[in-house]
Amino acid sequence: MKYYSTNNPNQSASLSEAVMKGLAPDHGLYMPERIPVLSKEIIDKLPDMTFREIGYTVIETLFAEDLSKNQIQELVDHTLTFDAPIVKVEEDIFSLELFHGPTLAFKDFGARFCSKLMSMLVKEKSKVLRVLVATSGDTGSAVANGFLGVEGVEVIVLFPKGKVSKLQEMQFTTLGKNITALEIDGVFDDCQTLVKQAFLDEKLNHKLLLTSANSINIARWIPQCLYYFYAFSRLPKNGKKVVFSVPSGNFGNLGAGILAERMGLPIDHFLAATNINKVVPEYLKGAQFQAQPSISTISNSMDVGNPSNFTRLKALYAGDEKLFRRNVKGYFYTDQQTVKAIQQVKSKGYTLDPHGAVGYLGLKDFMQENPGFLGIFLETAHPGKFRDVVEEALGEKLVLPERLAAFLEREKKVIQMGKDFGEFKAFLEVLD
Numbered sequence: 001m002k003y004y005s006t007n008n009p010n011q012s013a014s015l016s017e018a019v020m021k022g023l024a025p026d027h028g029l030y031m032p033e034r035i036p037v038l039s040k041e042i043i044d045k046l047p048d049m050t051f052r053e054i055g056y057t058v059i060e061t062l063f064a065e066d067l068s069k070n071q072i073q074e075l076v077d078h079t080l081t082f083d084a085p086i087v088k089v090e091e092d093i094f095s096l097e098l099f100h101g102p103t104l105a106f107k108d109f110g111a112r113f114c115s116k117l118m119s120m121l122v123k124e125k126s127k128v129l130r131v132l133v134a135t136s137g138d139t140g141s142a143v144a145n146g147f148l149g150v151e152g153v154e155v156i157v158l159f160p161k162g163k164v165s166k167l168q169e170m171q172f173t174t175l176g177k178n179i180t181a182l183e184i185d186g187v188f189d190d191c192q193t194l195v196k197q198a199f200l201d202e203k204l205n206h207k208l209l210l211t212s213a214n215s216i217n218i219a220r221w222i223p224q225c226l227y228y229f230y231a232f233s234r235l236p237k238n239g240k241k242v243v244f245s246v247p248s249g250n251f252g253n254l255g256a257g258i259l260a261e262r263m264g265l266p267i268d269h270f271l272a273a274t275n276i277n278k279v280v281p282e283y284l285k286g287a288q289f290q291a292q293p294s295i296s297t298i299s300n301s302m303d304v305g306n307p308s309n310f311t312r313l314k315a316l317y318a319g320d321e322k323l324f325r326r327n328v329k330g331y332f333y334t335d336q337q338t339v340k341a342i343q344q345v346k347s348k349g350y351t352l353d354p355h356g357a358v359g360y361l362g363l364k365d366f367m368q369e370n371p372g373f374l375g376i377f378l379e380t381a382h383p384g385k386f387r388d389v390v391e392e393a394l395g396e397k398l399v400l401p402e403r404l405a406a407f408l409e410r411e412k413k414v415i416q417m418g419k420d421f422g423e424f425k426a427f428l429e430v431l432d
């Protein structure tokens with residue numbers, strides 16, 4: 001299968017090129033040239049299959065031309081090491097819990113798949129692959145944990161000193177092995193600039209094999225469709241139509257749901273639920289798409305004013321705005337509404353995180369306007385990851401899951417560095 005650039009359909013790449021480059025040379029996003037469809041017989045059989053069996057079937061349908069059966073099995077086994085259960089929150093409303101992985105957020109799925117696929121693709125090259133990641137928190141932890149112990153790959157995480165929450169920081173500064181954390185005396189943008197400068201430096205790129213594993217990479221994007229298949233197969237539908245509500249920032253997660261639908265999964269509607277960074281909901285209500293500076297909120301992993309995967313959504317609808325706006329409904333909420341949702345749902349016995357709360361609110365509003373649906377929202381992070389916000393909303397302490405608490409006991413190891421490229425370059429130059 002070839003992958004084309006959303007900026008130019010004639011600009012295409014192999015799977016390996018698309019994964020190693022991340023972004024197309026013309027700065028477009030890669031998309032599969034064709035979307036293969038699963039037969040109705042297979043869709044009907046999903047309820048009898050395990051998560052891994054479903055994963056294998058879907059990944060084989062997409063990657064059979066490029067990977068062997070063994071490679072596909074290895075990829076799926078490495079990715080799906082934890083469950084994504086659905087939990088009933090109230091009548092006809094379910095939570096899809098995507099936070100049972102190592103860093104307690106849905107990004108674990110994409111990061112694990114990406115790491116394994118990169119290590120397979122780099123094997124032929126006999127050089128160590130170095131993944132550079134600038135992070136303001138979540139991406140660094142998901143990528144570092146996804147790549148931990150993966151052969152042939154080293155991860156270098158750059159993070160701004162004092163600007164990342166302690167809990168997030170501990171998830172990528174205590175791992176050791178093939179993960180190195182650089183504490184940069186600057187802000188997030190400085191970290192990102194350093195990474196960009198490294199990619200542009202000819203001498204470095206001649207010597208080292210550098211890549212980025214950022215969130216627009218197809219190897220992080222595509223595997224996110226797997227849990228839509230799995231969740232759909234487990235829902236007690238009883239003839240009802242199904243709507244998925246996706247709390248969104250860069251819109252990769254929502255795009256992966258639409259990919260699942262295009263592959264034959266009969267999802268009736270999607271909801272694009274955001275905080276007040278609402279450019280996509282406004283577009284869906286009929287406005288022009290207009291990027292905005294991002295605004296800080298309590299659901300901060302969705303504070304995105306210029307969502308990078310929007311062009312991917314448009315590509316999935318092949319420019320048919322009418323169909324796009326019919327299938328995907330937009331909703332946005334303030335922090336105050338988000339806090340209220342956390343409180344209300346707690347009284348029903350379920351604890352939401354601020355991102356899941358936004359998804360829940362979208363679902364409630366849609367279902368009020370459209371009776372007779374079965375609704376499911378994606379719970380994208382464990383509430384313990386946003387402990388300050390949730391504890392304040394509920395007026396009680398949260399019990400941190402053991403694997404999150406365990407990070408706090410480990411020893412932090414970082415290399416301190418200024419924001420000047422010379423120092424970073426000198427650090428990279430001595431690697432072999």
Ligand SMILES: *Cc1c(COP(=O)(O)O)cnc(C)c1O
Binds near residue numbers: 301
């Ligand atoms: C990254 C993230 C999101 C947003 O996902 P997109 O795919 O960028 O839309 C939502 N919730 C949490 C907890 C996240 O970490």
